[in-house]
Amino acid sequence: MTIDRRRFLTVSAATLSSALFAACNSDPKSAHKLLALAERKNELLERGLFRHTEMDVVPASAKLAGNDFPKYFISERMPVWDTAANGAWRLEVSGAVRRPLSLSLDELTKLPSITQTVDHFCVEGWNARAAWTGVRVSDLARLAQITPDAHYVDFAGFDDGYHESWDLDSAMHPQTLVAYGMDGRMLGPAHGAPARVHSPVKLGYKNTKYLTKVVFLPARNGGYWSDQGYEWYGGT
């Protein structure tokens, strides 16, 4: 075989260096297709690795973040449920369910609950520990009798339309809660009162605060941050 070796090498070197040059100079948008492909493949891998038996374990001696737990919302002012304008707060569980639920806070807190000290993993890179009290989303799903076409869940709140949708598997993880208590007290408005989603299996932005709706869906429904470019899956 007669390969002009020198020419081959020159061409390879030129291609490689121009690719490098392009990667550094061109608008990274030209790579978006490749990045989107990687995100889809990564999600498949992440969902394949996901197990309900893999739990977040925080040592008993761990210090809780307490008052230093970061407070976050997207509204201009801290969202507080306005009973005068909207009536009493209720949590609606609906969508692909046989028995839609509408629970008052009192009814929610009377359901079987757990208290767990777990991490909160923020996409920014910090983690913070707190003791969360609430009802497992899997228990709510059982109560509402989700139908076989429920593959996703959308968690929506009254924080200026904030919502994030999840894959059902992550929502049914035993550490995924609709939490109404934090560090032994009822949830305060800075952390999503009266109730919020909390789970160590998803990054913070997937954990909708100021929760009002849990809607089981046959298809995913994006989310506040996922629609702006953050990974939709956002699993830990």
Next chain:
Amino acid sequence: MARLVKRNHWIIRVTHWVNLVAIVLMTGSGMRIFNAYPRFARPGEHFRLYRWEGHPIPDWLTFGGWLAGARHWHFAAMWLLVANAVVYLVFLFLHGEWRDLAPRRGDLRDAVEMVKFYLFVRRDHPHQGKHNALQKGAYFAMPILGAIIVLSGLAIWKPVTLGFITALFGNYKWARFVHFVAMVLLLLLALVHVFMVFAVDPYSLRSMITGWYDRTRSPEARNARPFYHLFARATAPDPPPERAAP
């Protein structure tokens, strides 16, 4: 004896340059991700091992634009980095090239001699094979740092699903710190490597592009220190033999 030897197999050459691209993408996007929370302490806690808590890395060193963009680049380019490393390591093992990098008795002594030579304590370049003892140490350390980076990266990517890996580093915070420190060490080694290529042995660039190396231009033949005897040519008729060409 032949003046020109084939020093680097094409697999070594290709993986070397792909590695450069992968490391630029990974460190650039990684530093952009770090800048979203440029500290290692958890909220409300202190972390004494890092002096620059709260100081972001200069923007011009980062890549990906914003946190979400940098995360997409990071989680895509990681496959390039890992796939390329696997090809390199498998080749190194199957082709026997690992012998050029594996530590041997006497390496430490040889490394001390190299330092003495660079510091003008010793007059003549120590005898060496393909690499001098300092190079060998650096090229051996790089894949090890790489393995630590990949492992700690998995630990902070999936701290619950792959929690057993996170536990190897203590916890999430420590895994993140190890990931960062190992990255800095790898970058420092790479920068020293690039400096030494241009200051001591620019002729090795050819061997990483075409594969061929002129042994009469080797640092040992030129008795070359950084910026010394850069353009000299060996006067000795027979430079010391390198490993036989494959």
